[in-house]
Amino acid sequence: MELTVTVNGRAHRGDVEPRLLLVQFLRDELGLTGTKIGCDTSSCGACTVLLDGESVKSCTLLAVQADGHDLTTIEGLAAGGVMTPVQAAFHEDHGLQCGFCTAGMVIAATSLVAEGLAGDEDAVRRGLEGNLCRCTGYHNIVRAVLDAAGTS
Ligand code: FES
């Protein structure tokens, strides 16, 4: 099937198999391997990307469902090498540990902050419940999101 998407500001057009998952398209076709596959069953959030600004799990969408839409992956956040407020807060607060969950956490946090849904610790924990950290590093992650939102 024909697919036209904008990814990190660049338009892409191509033919894809109807069964191709969005996460596979991003990683295998576009080489954007910052988006990870953790569980492949919609549980862990490692594959989270922004679809028209909203966080979605790219292992639960077919690539063709993104046709005509705008995607942002972790590679597309820092414009000109300057970290976004969320990325800077993760850096400052040591909110990142492994490279596996971090991209999905940062993307999910970006959407939470942009939507004004990071008002307090409970809201952030609720907002990030679809993103799992296997080493329980949640404390600093939550602090980073609150700092980025200016609600700490
Ligand atoms: S790989 Fe998509 S939610 Fe885990």
Ligand code: FES
């Ligand atoms: S820091 Fe990535 S799984 Fe815990």
